[in-house]
Amino acid sequence: MIACARPSEDASIPGFDPADIPLEQRRIGPVLSMRARTDADRPFLTIGGRTYTFRETDRQARALARGLARRGLERQQYLAMMLPNCSEFVFAWFACALLGAANVPLNTALRGPMLDLPFKDSGARGLIIDRALVDAIGTLSEEVRGQLDWVAVWGGLEGLALPAGPKEYLDYRDLPLADGPDPERETDFRDVQTVFYTSGTTGPAKGVQTLNAHQFSTASGFVRAVGLTRDDVVYTPYPLFHAFAARLAVLPSLLAGAQVHVGARFSASRFWEQAAQCGATVAQITPGTSRILFERPPGPHDRAHRLRALFNTRADAAFEERFGVRLVEAFSMSETGLVIYTRWPERRPGSMGRVHEDWQAQLVDDKDLPVPAGQPGQLVVRPRLPYIMMQGYLNRPEATVAAFRNLWLHTGDIMRQDEDGYFYFVDRAKERIRRRGENISSYDIEQAAGAHPDVMECAALPHPARDGEDDVRLVAVKAADASLTAAQLADWLAERLPRSMVPRYVEFLPSLPRTQTDKVEKVRLIQAGLSAAAWDREAGGAAP
Template sequence: MKTIPLHERTLARLLREQACVYGDKPFLMYYGRSFSYAEAYELSRRIASGLLASGIQPKQHVAVMMENRPETVWLNFALALIGAVTVPINNASRGDLLAYYARQSDAVALVIDESFVERFAVVESECPLLKRLIVFPDETDSGICDHSFAHAQVLAWDEIADAPGLSDDAPGPEYSDTLQILYSSGTTGVSKGSMIANATAIRAAQKHVEVYGYTSEDIMYTCLPMFHGNALNCTVLPALLAGATVALSRRFSTSQFWREINECKATRTSLLSAMINFLWLKEPSQEERSHSLKTALVVPAPEFAPEFEQRFDVKITSLYALGDFGYATMFGPDDPREKIRSAGRPLPEVSLAILDDDDQPVAPGQVGQICLRTNEAWFARQGYYKMPEVWVSSLRNYWLHTGDMGRLDEEGYLYFAGRNKELIRRRGENISALQVEEVIRRHQCVADVAVFAVRAEFLEDEVMASVVCREGSNIDLAELIQFCAPQMAYFMVPRFVELLPHLPLTATGKVEKYKLRESAETRLSEVWDREQHGIRLEK
């Protein structure tokens, strides 16, 4: 594929050009509905015009909290057309976390599903810059928006989407303008918003097309949420660039996955670790062998990857990427299958080193910290929004220190060896142990707490908390869960909880979480489990 000149790397330009090239060709399929490239562009232009009419200006930040649907895609495109910045918010966010995302990002508007509006009502006073709330109605809603707030103006989605289309002559963004701000899970403190320029997003999409061999004949299926970088940046944008078709699903379902794959005749898809495990543990069926899938982008590749390929007749591809940096390595369908557990080799646009604690390279095969540099301007992220000092602190000796551990083999293939100790990966979600601990410590009876991952059923990690009570206090564990639930995303709330007289500490006063984890996993069936106590969390 010919490299797109730097000054032409904007999503707005790509959308216009592909609408002209592919016209009536299907771009998006969604439960029996189909939208052509031309229709996708026209619908996005209408929303873009409506956003401008509502007062949203180029380079302003707009937060988005919507379920998977075609309108979510058009909104992302519309914001790109007017040069505004999209701030995707995890749909599970509530309380302090929701307020933080809206406030720290300087969002002037929030496009939100009707079902999430009450969450915003709780934190409106903490988001003084957020002046507009654009509400997408529930399926049973009449379309009339009757919400009101003290400071935010409420607009119905139809008021935005029914505007006349944006002119093709309207000035668009520059390649260097920020397209998205994606927030991390906050593994080393508060969540950080990584700035992704237009040029970066388009160049990354091009690497997907080049390495994985996507073409205009492909149908690319995704059931991952649009607020994650994977669905938009690993599926929608590469499909747009390749002239392919996107098959969008509302969410992942183990029982429906292969049926949906077959119905849309998908040729490509992406799977996260929990999805892989659920599909692997499912009873074999005819549907899992009658599909048209060529490749599945799997992150990370499991131990049973070779058996997975054989059972499901699909080639696994993979990568190593960091929200703070972007794409570093890719493992394509033509790479040696004996390297399938790797994340591939470093891209030409990236330098990757495995360094020890003194920032010295370790020998091939030895584990050290994965550190990155970019070799091409605008290939990587442009730093953290309003946190330049935090960004600079991660660039010791001109290397971005990822906090991830890994090793390189003799052929230069990267093998992931473990995540930052404060990061918990649960069913595709990155969870900051520090953020969960911060909430639990607010409970009046808690003296100290350590949050960590434990391996439970389905070969997956679950969140566990070891809690120390204040002297003279006692804690009802069910009540502690109810205390946590309104203040964090449902997937962050600990499933397992234990009460301890004290936490094990190192000589320098740091909690030895590995000891807590090792101890808990030997007796997990005896540890208090909210699921066993019938506590269900609102999503």
């Protein structure tokens, strides 16, 4: 039984704060079981046109856990998942948590070497995949395909051309076991629950090992930031394979006993209508998408909704007045979860809030020395409680040590802090590219572009866009006598990269500036800005 806040041990009571769950009891299994008892017939998960109660969700997750255990999934082993937003994603996530295993959610746009990496890192021997994505298996290396003991295909096997390599393919419907003993194992708040792959700025993507206690800390912060109660309905149109939708929508709803409605994808033209249709009171949004919504012409659904809060973007008085909703800002990253926020309904305009009660934070200069109040510095953080941040980057000990320089996690984000302890975002590390709420690896773009036979060398850079976000800029050097055009290179990359990574700006230079140690000097390119010869993909008619 979950030991919850007094005056009662029932986590469904009004005013229950998930942060009051004792640290050692912060595990999905016991909370899911408790919700199945105390809120059995209340709606929890609405997705794909169907609503699942807490009891149904618990039953589905346990049936799948039995099937995964039969397939040999052991505690702290890894299960790869390549699924769109669907109920099976949530059931698989929770099933892994019941078994003490770790799930590895994969971006559905990944192919080739970028998809190889998480399999090699984790050693995952099982994969649950949507039938529409099965072709991605054929882009994996022979080594990785041979690593897979089984692949469960959601949507069935009929009519599919199955890539060779995995030892067995099965219909997902044959994986769950409805009958049998309770599959839940003894788990620990220190267990790795999920490995999210976050894009690096100077190297390949890194697997962030998030623990049970880590995810609970993040989810409880969200509950406080938006004042979430069991009477709320949370709407997210973002992919579940990202931490944003999983840790900051689904899990908080489970903890608070609220309902979560997961859309298929973000649609600017239908956002308000979809939020109204599901009766949402709280929804997710990113800075880039908030601007897109504001720039659309007025429509009948602008205020025909029940939304009281949109998380996570900066306050904007004009936006709030037009749509009748409060914008809530906080600071969260995959490595830490939510570490800066303001408890609902408080806020200070322009500020992300103050440091989470379970964290320490300070701003430092390039020598890691604290800066005075009001001066910009890099945000560094560390937890007050054990195991509430990432265990480290999976199989990346050097990157882990570098991130924790001087016993503080360096976020790479520049902020300032006022005398009252409120933080204000200023800028981000120069080589990070952030487009529509997603961090993008310059390294991955450079590896893809560098594989073109007419590209001698290249550099992927951020170019300032609206609302503090970036567009992707690629600067390249062509091979001698090559006739390659910027548009041709962009089209070539569009076939090999996720859409968010395809450069908006492409330009060719005779050479790239280099440091004394022969590294490309990206700072000089950024400071110089776009050349007159830079090609703009959006101006050329491509979709933004």
